[in-house]
Amino acid sequence: MNKLRIGLIGVGGIATTRHIPTLLKLADRVTIVAVSDIDANRASSVAAAFNIPKAYQNYEEMFHEIDAVFISTPNKFHAEITIAAMTAGLHVFCEKPMALTSAECEAMVSASKQAGKILSIGYHYRFMKEPKGAKRIMASGAVGNPLVVRVQAIRRRKVPGWGVFTNKELQGGGSLIDYGCHLLDLSLWLIGHPEPVEVMGTAYNALSRSPGQVNQWGSFNPDTFEVDDHVTAYIKFAGGTSLLLETSWSNNIKEDVIENVSISGEKGGLDVFPLTVNYAKEGMLFNSEAAWIPGEEDPSLPQAENFINACQGLEEQLVKPEEAWKVSAIIEKIYESTNLGTSVRF
Ligand SMILES: NC(=O)c1ccc[n+]([C@@H]2O[C@H](COP(=O)([O-])OP(=O)(O)OC[C@H]3O[C@@H](n4cnc5c(N)ncnc54)[C@H](O)[C@@H]3O)[C@@H](O)[C@H]2O)c1
Incomplete structure (x- = not known):
């Protein structure tokens, strides 16, 4: 099976302490292709620190070269970035909480259904x-x-x-x-x-x-x-x-x-x-x-493995978007x- 090509959006605390180190442990299953952050310096310094080939300020520029994104921005941007990624045909792992409002969650669920792609939320407990x-x-x-x-x-x-x-x-x-x-x-x-x-x-x-x-x-x-x-x-x-x-x-x-x-x-x-x-x-x-x-x-490793398995059709995702919406x-x-x-x- 081909490796899942992953990009990360918002590479602050949780991305650099949990998601990137965990995905690097799963290097036989995934490749981190690029990171993106609204703070361009942050994106390039994180890419350099973890040996990730590409860094972008505009996350949409990396969409054509990846299969899935991890979104770890402040909560306000979870919905709009998830919907943009789904529209581009990507699987999405979005940090918790799913979004700021129930209406935003509904729009995220419907974007995921329309795209037929996995959407999971970071409820790691x-x-x-x-x-x-x-x-x-x-x-x-x-x-x-x-x-x-x-x-x-x-x-x-x-x-x-x-x-x-x-x-x-x-x-x-x-x-x-x-x-x-x-x-x-x-x-x-x-x-x-x-x-x-x-x-x-x-x-x-x-x-x-x-x-x-x-x-x-x-x-x-x-x-x-x-x-x-x-x-x-x-x-x-x-x-x-x-x-x-x-x-x-x-x-x-x-x-x-x-x-x-x-x-x-x-x-x-x-x-x-x-x-x-x-x-x-x-x-x-x-x-x-x-x-x-x-x-x-x-829980970081089993959480990431479950998401990867779900993207590759090997396992059902544990955290369903309808549940996180609730x-x-x-x-x-x-x-x-x-x-x-x-x-x-x-
Ligand atoms: N699962 C957990 O236990 C857990 C723990 C910590 C944080 N989180 C969640 O992760 C998310 C990020 O938290 P954090 O602690 O890493 O925050 P952080 O402030 O350390 O990092 C956020 C990063 O997002 C970037 N950013 C801001 N707006 C952006 C935008 N519009 N597009 C792209 N990048 C943008 C910032 O420049 C920053 O680098 C939050 O939703 C938070 O709730 C979850």
């Missing part, structure tokens, strides 16, 4: 060992019908103080769209993507807006901090499942990080981090934590609910 194990537990029936799902993506004081993460226009939001989206995606995948019917959400940023904050991940200007740093939401699904979401970059809790999806079902329950199955037996209550789970620690649709409703001060229905 699904490729981690514990979530994969949790998916198998859900499929086994040990949990049964999910009743209440708790989703936590909570950091005490880790506002990303670099790049454009606190820029609302470019990113569309803060802790929820950047970090909470991962665990929300994971939870929806585990419970089989039921239809959301109603959302109540509240977004905060009082901490990051006040001067002199302690922050563990660099520094930011509180006067220009436009996005959320802490969000809570309650989501109701058709079929009766409810989901409680809490996500933050910054808050005043005692823990450094709390990251988990906990599902309480009709038959049993599970926690993803650490992977634990909770059940009642013989009049007693048990929590059994996995002692060993097969798989890779780093995550973005819920996030959009949480922000809408915050602005309106009421719950909102789908």
Whole structure:
């Protein structure tokens, strides 16, 4: 089989620390033909650093020489670049979140259908060992019908103080769209993507807006901090499942990080981090934590392999664009609910 010819668009942090090194490990299956960045110096220095033959400022100039693109630009550009690449007949791996709005996601899905090309989104938590194990537990029936799902993506004081993460226009939001989206995606995948019917959400940023904050991940200007740093939401699904979401970059809790999806079902329950199955037996209550789970620690390689396999028709893609669209649709409703001060229905 011919090697997949790949180009990367937006070669900042995640492209240079995850995607390029991972694709270089898969050199028997792919060739990185070119990189592109709106910052021409960045494009050429990244190309030189990784021995990539070509660098472009205008991404469309490389479309004729590649089969697939990895898009790692700020969120605002995900939709327009995906649609341009699909229109040129390319497969697309786009970083999370899929886009800023549900309407943009819809346009991306329809461009992918029209082109008949793979579109996958960088929800890499699904490729981690514990979530994969949790998916198998859900499929086994040990949990049964999910009743209440708790989703936590909570950091005490880790506002990303670099790049454009606190820029609302470019990113569309803060802790929820950047970090909470991962665990929300994971939870929806585990419970089989039921239809959301109603959302109540509240977004905060009082901490990051006040001067002199302690922050563990660099520094930011509180006067220009436009996005959320802490969000809570309650989501109701058709079929009766409810989901409680809490996500933050910054808050005043005692823990450094709390990251988990906990599902309480009709038959049993599970926690993803650490992977634990909770059940009642013989009049007693048990929590059994996995002692060993097969798989890779780093999800980067299995994520890239799944995308390459899907492009080459060898395997189904794990993260489908319709599923990532659902995550973005819920996030959009949480922000809408915050602005309106009421719950909102789908
Ligand atoms: N999966 C994850 O856990 C994860 C982690 C970090 C970032 N991300 C996502 O990756 C994306 C990029 O994040 P990052 O941390 O690498 O940001 P970054 O700021 O480090 O890099 C973004 C790059 O895109 C370039 N760029 C900006 N606008 C462009 C345009 N219109 N066309 C081409 N290039 C453009 C910038 O010059 C920069 O080099 C974001 O969507 C972010 O949410 C995902």
